[in-house]
Amino acid sequence: MSDLHNIKSGINPDFSWTAKKMKDLTYYQHGIVDGDRFILSEIITLLESQNETKRDWANRIISGLPAVAKSTIRIGITGSPGVGKSTFIETMGLYLISRGHKVAVLAIDPSSQLNKGSILGDKTRMQMLASHHEAYVRPTPSGSVLGGTAAFTKDCIHLCEAAGFDMVIVETVGVGQSETEVDNITDVNLLLLQPGAGDDIQGIKRGIIENADIFIINKADGVQAELAKQTKTFYQNAIHLFHHDTHGWICPVILTSALENKGIDTVYDAVLDYVNILSSNGRLDEKRILQELKWFERQTIIRLQQIAFSHKKVTATFRALSDDIIQQRTTTTTALHEMEKTFLSILKN
Numbered sequence: 001m002s003d004l005h006n007i008k009s010g011i012n013p014d015f016s017w018t019a020k021k022m023k024d025l026t027y028y029q030h031g032i033v034d035g036d037r038f039i040l041s042e043i044i045t046l047l048e049s050q051n052e053t054k055r056d057w058a059n060r061i062i063s064g065l066p067a068v069a070k071s072t073i074r075i076g077i078t079g080s081p082g083v084g085k086s087t088f089i090e091t092m093g094l095y096l097i098s099r100g101h102k103v104a105v106l107a108i109d110p111s112s113q114l115n116k117g118s119i120l121g122d123k124t125r126m127q128m129l130a131s132h133h134e135a136y137v138r139p140t141p142s143g144s145v146l147g148g149t150a151a152f153t154k155d156c157i158h159l160c161e162a163a164g165f166d167m168v169i170v171e172t173v174g175v176g177q178s179e180t181e182v183d184n185i186t187d188v189n190l191l192l193l194q195p196g197a198g199d200d201i202q203g204i205k206r207g208i209i210e211n212a213d214i215f216i217i218n219k220a221d222g223v224q225a226e227l228a229k230q231t232k233t234f235y236q237n238a239i240h241l242f243h244h245d246t247h248g249w250i251c252p253v254i255l256t257s258a259l260e261n262k263g264i265d266t267v268y269d270a271v272l273d274y275v276n277i278l279s280s281n282g283r284l285d286e287k288r289i290l291q292e293l294k295w296f297e298r299q300t301i302i303r304l305q306q307i308a309f310s311h312k313k314v315t316a317t318f319r320a321l322s323d324d325i326i327q328q329r330t331t332t333t334t335a336l337h338e339m340e341k342t343f344l345s346i347l348k349n
């Protein structure tokens with residue numbers, strides 16, 4: 001592992017890295033298969049890198065990993081900042097370990113983009129879990145990875161599963177585009193809410209609510225215990241207004257206290273119930289394949305867009321037509337038709 005030190009101490013770290021590391025695909029792959037958390041972190045750092053060679057290398061490592069034999073569960077945890085997600089994951093994670101699971105946590109922190117300190121905050125919040133040898137905790141600042149959080153998290157999930165973690169928890173905040181995408185890479189989604197009159201649901205996108213499979217009213221303790229019960233009734237009534245795509249599933253609303261370790265076993269049972277429903281008749285596999293397909297479709301559209309706009313004729317026509325629209329020389333419908341003709345003429349050549 002002496003070359004690892006070269007990465008940190010070399011004058012040109014990328015040079016020493018490429019020269020030495022590239023030869024060593026098996027170092028990483030064996031490390032993952034052995035469940036080595038240090039090597040797992042190294043690969044995720046490569047994936048996060050702004051350096052394309054490193055990212056390519058990480059992708060080569062991932063595509064060469066053997067299929068995971070053990071069944072795994074991917075749990076998404078969403079909720080507004082401050083609702084108690086990190087605290088909940090710490091408590092839930094330790095509970096899962098006590099039930100014989102190995103737990104990986106991928107926390108996507110939107111605030112850390114502005115303030116790197118909050119990553120430390122999350123690590124401290126999940127300190128017991130982070131230092132447990134049956135767990136792996138990885139906070140990632142959102143916006144820090146090229147290609148988006150969802151694609152990156154998907155790769156991290158595969159890596160964690162290959163490293164033997166059978167419970168992968170993904171923490172996100174229920175605001176913003178990338179978070180809705182993250183909901184589409186997990187098997188079961190938990191939405192954490194605060195005791196109160198449902199105010200926090202207004203800040204959460206409808207897509208997030210529709211993607212939720214289990215509703216959790218956290219902080220059901222102390223002076224808020226009574227209010228939490230009322231909130232539970234409120235959500236139990238409100239849930240019928242939302243469509244859930246798994247036939248026969250009525251989203252449970254569960255009271256928890258992450259601080260006082262209450263209700264976690266009920267959440268665990270609900271997660272297993274939901275996954276059992278999905279697994280019957282291979283619906284879990286089907287769901288994962290559909291997620292992959294959806295992801296592939298979305299990424300293809302993004303790539304198409306990038307390729308199209310890197311074409312000189314497309315950008316020139318687009319600029320000229322935009323100008324025509326500004327000068328009121330054409331209508332948007334006519335301009336769109338012109339764009340279409342431009343695309344088709346390029347495709348034909």
Ligand SMILES: Nc1nc2c(ncn2[C@@H]2O[C@H](COP(=O)(O)OP(=O)(O)O)[C@@H](O)[C@H]2O)c(=O)[nH]1
Nearest residue numbers: 080081082083084085086087218219257258259
């Ligand atoms: N009373 C109470 N406070 C909690 C509970 N869970 C979390 N908190 C507190 O809520 C605050 C935010 O928690 P955190 O886990 O960082 O929330 P996150 O932003 O959703 O990850 C912290 O001060 C926690 O101690 C709980 O079950 N009961």
Ligand SMILES: [Mg+2]
Nearest residue numbers: 085086087122
């Ligand atoms: Mg948090």
